Amino acid sequence: MSETAERNVLVDVRNLKKHFSKGKNVWGRTTEVLKAVDGVSFQIRRGETFGLVGESGSGKSTVGRCLLRLYDYTDGEVRFDGHDLTKLGEKALKPFRRRIQSIFQDPYSSLNPGMNVLDLIGEPMNIHGLYPGEERKEAVAALLERVGLKREHLYRYPHEFSGGQRQRISIARALSVRPDFVVCDEPISALDVSVQAQVVNMLEDLQAEFGLTYLFVAHDLSMVRHISDRIGVMYRGRLVEVADSDELYDNPLHPYTKALLSAIPIPDPRAANARIVWTGEPEDAERPPLREMAPGHYAALPE
């Protein structure tokens, strides 16, 4: 990679592994291991949206949580803006905790029901010592207006809002500390179809305005294509394909990607789905690493 390209990388994930223990014997030793993420490497460039798709159990959410350091990883490293986050303790990590924020799937369980909007959005500011005193209320109100809510909503509680409005509060909360990078884990899957587009458009506007970089984890493949610049496809803990999003959809190389894309029901009664079925690889098969098949298009195919 050239030097300028190197500088352009905000998040650099190298051979990330996260194993969970599934069973323990009487001495507390792990007897069975679940390899949720098993050697994943990718880079996210400044200002881009990297989509991560896969089915349940593929490890896509686990990758997101590792980047947030909600999990300590088993092996590998994550570099953020040139700094290795892997071995940092909680204290050294704190400035990065501000710069890396998250938005989760369920706006019903990710907001504390006992806090009003002012406190919800103000809490991260408190933790990182931003906008003290009088400025606070103004800053929160400005953010609220920026995400399409009103100043009158400052003293309301989460139960008074609809799902889409709650997700807007979550977004305002994430943006309250002026982050560089936001991990969006299925941010729209709990929302109604007509509201999803509102939130997606807003995420795009905010990205342009604040120069944000997104990791967008989702299972809705048509929405992921819409929002992402590049996409990684995960299957059983590994990336099987990474490419620019149009390239991935127009010219998929890995049989799993082909199967996944052909399974999306097309919202057009004249277009018949020609479904491609992939039976998968045997559990113990040797899994080939990602190789560059065309410029910027990587796939894990045997030589």
Add this chain to the structure above:
Amino acid sequence: MTERLLTARDLRVSFHTRDGDNQAVRGVSFHIDAGETVGIVGESGSGKSVTARAIMSLIQPPGELIGGEIEFRGELLNELPERKWRKIRGNQIAMVFQDPMTSLNPVKKIGQQMIEVIRRHRGLGQEAAKQEAIRLLREVGISDPERRIGQYPHEFSGGMRQRVMIAMALSCQPELLIADEPTTALDVTIQAQILELFKRLKDNPDTAVILITHDLGVVAQVCTRVIVMYGGMIMEEAPVEDLFYRPQHPYTIGLLRSVPKRGGGTRERLVPIEGTPPDLLDPPPGCPFITRCPHAMDKCKELPPMFHIGPGHRSLCWLAEKDHPTVEEVGAGEGNTDV
């Protein structure tokens, strides 16, 4: 020659809550012909699932069917006593729910559960029922059914459990199968398998299907006719081609625009429907879409009747009235001027 199977007339369902009556379904009328596959699309709170439950007489307190008629093969169902209802439910009308994990008994073998249903509803003996269960599992695409019927639900994946539920529903050879979001909890590749099953059912003239979903892709791929619901009412009803190529109701048009287009490149801006669905505790008096509609006029404060547009195509919108300009003529956004 089509045969009328089910007619719903002016169905009304309310949920009595502490804050008042939530009017989930507000005057819904439609029909289902024998053998056809009809999609009911809508967002959460549109009343689509409640409508299905009303047809099955499964509305429970605090919910109440406060008005309307359900006619099935010339018989009024809503006047039947619960005892007679049990015979119809399962035998003639069967239902499949969203979550296959909770609809199966976890401590009984799959075969046992199926055989029980088949014996009760069809009066077959143990052995004959077992053979029928095996045949049905094979039909819904489960390999090695002879071994599978000896297994428990936890040994089946989510997609297979949903197929078992469909096999059980089909085991009584119902004339109408109601599937409420049958693929929503499943991964796309598994969803595709279940949808192929529904496509095959579409060609079966003995079973009509009502497929309830929020996914326009599912509707386009599987249904012959579509009913669009919003705010407890039917907004538009049309043959599937008409709905996708000649939508008339502003809500349907908005819904179709708010999903990413196939083949549309990345970063092509989505067109959302602004605002939020109406509060059904206190719904607006006229059109339920009035607060979000780009074409809303003064007249919309009065509820329009269903206007007939073409064969099988109707729309609950003043724009569909004879002398009114069509939505295309008005153009996006211009309709707001006379509010």
